[in-house]
Amino acid sequence: MTSNAGDNAALSVALVGFGTVGRAVARILCNGAHRRLQLTHICNRGIARKKADWVPDGVTWTEDIDVVLGSDADIVVELIGGLEPATDWIRRALEAGKSVVTANKQVIAQGGAELAALARRHEVQLGFEAAVAGGIPIIHGLRQGLAGDRLFRVLAILNGTCNYILTRMEAGGVAFDAALREAQDLGYAEADPSADVDGQDAQAKLAILSAVGLRCPIAPESIPLHTITTVDAIDFVYARRLGCTIRQVSRAQRSADGRVCAGVQPMLVPRSSALARVNGSRNIVVVEGERGGETAFSGHGAGGDPTAVAVVSDLEAVAAAPAGGADNLLDGAAVPVAEAFESAHYVRFMVNDRPGIVAALAGVFARHGLNLDSVLQDPGGRKQQLAFVMTLDPCDSGIVNAALRDAAALDFHARPPLWMPVLA
Amino acid sequence: MTSNAGDNAALSVALVGFGTVGRAVARILCNGAHRRLQLTHICNRGIARKKADWVPDGVTWTEDIDVVLGSDADIVVELIGGLEPATDWIRRALEAGKSVVTANKQVIAQGGAELAALARRHEVQLGFEAAVAGGIPIIHGLRQGLAGDRLFRVLAILNGTCNYILTRMEAGGVAFDAALREAQDLGYAEADPSADVDGQDAQAKLAILSAVGLRCPIAPESIPLHTITTVDAIDFVYARRLGCTIRQVSRAQRSADGRVCAGVQPMLVPRSSALARVNGSRNIVVVEGERGGETAFSGHGAGGDPTAVAVVSDLEAVAAAPAGGADNLLDGAAVPVAEAFESAHYVRFMVNDRPGIVAALAGVFARHGLNLDSVLQDPGGRKQQLAFVMTLDPCDSGIVNAALRDAAALDFHARPPLWMPVLA
Numbered sequence: 001m002t003s004n005a006g007d008n009a010a011l012s013v014a015l016v017g018f019g020t021v022g023r024a025v026a027r028i029l030c031n032g033a034h035r036r037l038q039l040t041h042i043c044n045r046g047i048a049r050k051k052a053d054w055v056p057d058g059v060t061w062t063e064d065i066d067v068v069l070g071s072d073a074d075i076v077v078e079l080i081g082g083l084e085p086a087t088d089w090i091r092r093a094l095e096a097g098k099s100v101v102t103a104n105k106q107v108i109a110q111g112g113a114e115l116a117a118l119a120r121r122h123e124v125q126l127g128f129e130a131a132v133a134g135g136i137p138i139i140h141g142l143r144q145g146l147a148g149d150r151l152f153r154v155l156a157i158l159n160g161t162c163n164y165i166l167t168r169m170e171a172g173g174v175a176f177d178a179a180l181r182e183a184q185d186l187g188y189a190e191a192d193p194s195a196d197v198d199g200q201d202a203q204a205k206l207a208i209l210s211a212v213g214l215r216c217p218i219a220p221e222s223i224p225l226h227t228i229t230t231v232d233a234i235d236f237v238y239a240r241r242l243g244c245t246i247r248q249v250s251r252a253q254r255s256a257d258g259r260v261c262a263g264v265q266p267m268l269v270p271r272s273s274a275l276a277r278v279n280g281s282r283n284i285v286v287v288e289g290e291r292g293g294e295t296a297f298s299g300h301g302a303g304g305d306p307t308a309v310a311v312v313s314d315l316e317a318v319a320a321a322p323a324g325g326a327d328n329l330l331d332g333a334a335v336p337v338a339e340a341f342e343s344a345h346y347v348r349f350m351v352n353d354r355p356g357i358v359a360a361l362a363g364v365f366a367r368h369g370l371n372l373d374s375v376l377q378d379p380g381g382r383k384q385q386l387a388f389v390m391t392l393d394p395c396d397s398g399i400v401n402a403a404l405r406d407a408a409a410l411d412f413h414a415r416p417p418l419w420m421p422v423l424a
Numbered sequence: 425m426t427s428n429a430g431d432n433a434a435l436s437v438a439l440v441g442f443g444t445v446g447r448a449v450a451r452i453l454c455n456g457a458h459r460r461l462q463l464t465h466i467c468n469r470g471i472a473r474k475k476a477d478w479v480p481d482g483v484t485w486t487e488d489i490d491v492v493l494g495s496d497a498d499i500v501v502e503l504i505g506g507l508e509p510a511t512d513w514i515r516r517a518l519e520a521g522k523s524v525v526t527a528n529k530q531v532i533a534q535g536g537a538e539l540a541a542l543a544r545r546h547e548v549q550l551g552f553e554a555a556v557a558g559g560i561p562i563i564h565g566l567r568q569g570l571a572g573d574r575l576f577r578v579l580a581i582l583n584g585t586c587n588y589i590l591t592r593m594e595a596g597g598v599a600f601d602a603a604l605r606e607a608q609d610l611g612y613a614e615a616d617p618s619a620d621v622d623g624q625d626a627q628a629k630l631a632i633l634s635a636v637g638l639r640c641p642i643a644p645e646s647i648p649l650h651t652i653t654t655v656d657a658i659d660f661v662y663a664r665r666l667g668c669t670i671r672q673v674s675r676a677q678r679s680a681d682g683r684v685c686a687g688v689q690p691m692l693v694p695r696s697s698a699l700a701r702v703n704g705s706r707n708i709v710v711v712e713g714e715r716g717g718e719t720a721f722s723g724h725g726a727g728g729d730p731t732a733v734a735v736v737s738d739l740e741a742v743a744a745a746p747a748g749g750a751d752n753l754l755d756g757a758a759v760p761v762a763e764a765f766e767s768a769h770y771v772r773f774m775v776n777d778r779p780g781i782v783a784a785l786a787g788v789f790a791r792h793g794l795n796l797d798s799v800l801q802d803p804g805g806r807k808q809q810l811a812f813v814m815t816l817d818p819c820d821s822g823i824v825n826a827a828l829r830d831a832a833a834l835d836f837h838a839r840p841p842l843w844m845p846v847l848a
Contacts, residue, residue, distance in 0.1 A: 028572060028715070129569065135716035137569020144568065145553065145561020148452060148736025274722075277701060291452070291729040292559035298698075299719035309716040312572025321745055 011319050014041035014068045014098075016089065017079030018050050021103060021130070024308035025077060026055060034312065036319035037075075043068050065089055069096050075318055077311060078102040087111050094118045094126070099322065101314040103130035103307055109204035109220040112211065112330040125322065127314030132205045133158060133283045135306025136299040137313065142213040142287070143329060149289035151213050153253045155423075158205040158264075160281030160301045161189045161196035162228050162248035166266070167279045170236050170245050176229060188281055199225035199248070199264035206250040206264060212329045213287055214254045218262065222337040223252075226265035230418050235348055238376050238389045242346070244268040244422065245276045253341070261338045268346050268422040274298075275423070340398030344373065344422040347390050347404065350415040353383040357412050361390065364410075368403040370395055385414045397421060435743050438465035438492045438522075440513065441503030442474050445527060445554070448732035449501060450479060458736065460743035461499075467492050489513055493520050499742055501735060502526040511535050518542045518550070523746060525738040527554035527731055533628035533644040536635065536754035549746065551738030556629045557582060557707045559730025560723040561737065566637040566711070567753060573713035575637050577677045579847070582629040582688075584705030584725045585613045585620035586652050586672035590690070591703045594660050594669050600653060612705055623649035623672070623688035630674040630688060636753045637711055638678045642686065646761040647676075650689035654842050659772055662800050662813045666770070668692040668846065669700045677765070685762045692770050692846040698722075699847070764822030768797065768846040771814050771828065774839040777807040781836050785814065788834075792827040794819055809838045821845060 013029060015022050022044070029039040039059055044050050047063045062068065065085075068076060069092050076093040078100060080086050087107050090100050094115065102108065107115070108128045119126040129139040133156075142151070157163050161183055168179040180197070183189035195201045207220035228248050239246050247269050252262040269275045274296050278284045283301025288294050300306035351357055358375065365372060370392050377388035392400060404417055437453060439446050446468070453463040463483055468474050471487045486492065489509075492500060493516050500517040502524060504510050511531050514524050518539065526532065531539070532552045543550040553563040557580075566575070581587050585607055592603040604621070607613035619625045631644035652672050663670050671693050676686040693699045698720050702708045707725025712718050724730035775781055782799065789796060794816050801812035816824060828841055 024715070033574065034572075135573075135713075136719060137565045140569035141561045141565055141721075144741055145564035145737055146733065147740040148458075148733040148738075149559075150457065274701075277698075289559075289733065291448070292733040293724045293730060295560060295721075295723035297565075297719070297721055300717045305715040306717060309570065309572040309713065313569055314572075316571040317568055320751070327744070 014073035020304035024304040130310035435498040438497035444728035448728040554734035
């Protein structure tokens, strides 16, 4: 047996951040089912208006992090979000010999390696299941469940807001702006949705999956992003004709030369694929291993209760091995991220029509040695803002983007061309 | 840190059983990526013809289990299958202070609680990730990843042979016997396929998932089974008309009164559901929790390499905490399993046609208070072996089966009626 925390000695837990997730964690800890864990502190700004009558009397309410850090709490749960002061507080908690459980993707993506090393030095744990894909136990799955395999690819839907918007556009034929407003009305999207729709949210999560799953730490900001805001209702019409739909896909692949090829962007995915079948705000992570083949994990990627489940699962893991020490999965220098990758491609043009446009664009692709697979243009389209699509045979995305820079210089575009890779 | 097995002290591993999975485990252990694990013994009947030149010289080859049990191996990997002598050998290994990793569903389903208690008493571990759903890390997912939730339902496809046969019948319109022969030719089905097609294989796995996931240990033999051998090609035609396909579904649900409602049987599942989209020999486990909602795990449920990944993942878990002791998830007295449950129902009749059959059957259902939802009979059908379908509104399956016992007594059946629940 490990030296401490038999079934009778409960570990004391301090919650830092008492918003939606924090309250859901407190509810679980107060319901009596987790006897190895005892809630002892709740720390939040403006704590007076946060107090809840269902929290047991013995719990200390405070707005002072130093009260938590100076207490004898065994575990600090960080739920305030953002890089600072969260990173500083986690560092100080670890240095004080406390295990830390966090839902903070930014902190782990940016500073996970340093914090994990600090946890090892102080013989405490660092849990971050809740930082990626909410209630889906993907970190446990990659860390322990697939430890016997060597994974080389991650394909995932990591942002529920984007997935809600895109599945609404798909099902309802609605425009991006209308779908976004719906998502905002339902509380799925922030007033400023840019971190979701432009990809920074998924970027941080993908960096963590690359480190834990592929054993390739990468700097989150080195992952190329493409926004979903340029996806139009017409793209779903053309995608369907190609047997596909559109999803914000996060992908990372370990290449033979030790680099990682990664990106977060809207992609065409076959309607029969696992990614296409993830509807609404759900998430999915599909990993591919050299021995185990393809394994998929799907579920609720956000929300108070699913995220709280991930936090409490981490707390239980600490309770099972409080002195276990963080593992070294986040360690190592960041490896470079390659932008270009091989795939088929979809390019949608929106032009003010006149003779010679298809010829000009086909000529650009030909000069770059790119082979057209199809040209999709409905008959009888309008002359202004006419949308049509060219698809390209599988080739290097770097060449496609070079060709598109040339194409963009032509004078008939009503909007910049929209490029999306097509998932095989 | 735990007391032993720092990164430098490799644990010695004895493989008992050197068939497809055993060889795949040995390959992984010999490839140098798992430095905390060292293969030291291989035990198999007729060991002379088993020897492989890629196994390092230092490994002891033996056909004598006592050589393994008397050695200083830290972990015994049991891969011989079957209840005995596997249970006896595992018990003796644990008593000798060795951790055990097994892929043996029968041993864990029947004797898991006793063996886990023995492991705890001897302060060693008992790993059985490979016993359920091969390469899918479902045991780790339920034990650790979802430890913060309270799960109340498991719906799963746990037998790749059945899933291969049923998806072939679905896609190719082929008869059961032809699909079975195909599966046998491809090595997916045994010469005697009864444990797969009649459900005993899935039954043992479901008993383990009920214990680990629902915290409700159940006796495997108490789970009601219905064979898939009575499913006919025509059932896929009618299922499709109902927006469904057919799968061998393993289900267990914790009810409010502390019982478990469980079964393994062919069911109609909506074509849009996660279960319907699992094709070929793949497996899926969908769990539903009070807080985290629905979480799904899918992947390769069998095969040497995926199963070996599960074994090695368990070995790594032992290496991370060799003295951690088995948890108590298998503990407790078996709870009773209820047969009846609420669902919609599909009943296919195959009759020698004559006037009055539909009236007679409709009368039987009416007498039992059951409401018909639809009657499906194609016009112009043959008179002998005429197949038609009645579907029933959601109701208790016990009443349906009572009605079917009455219906079976009527004299026009060419084959016994086939009952399948319809998944909502």
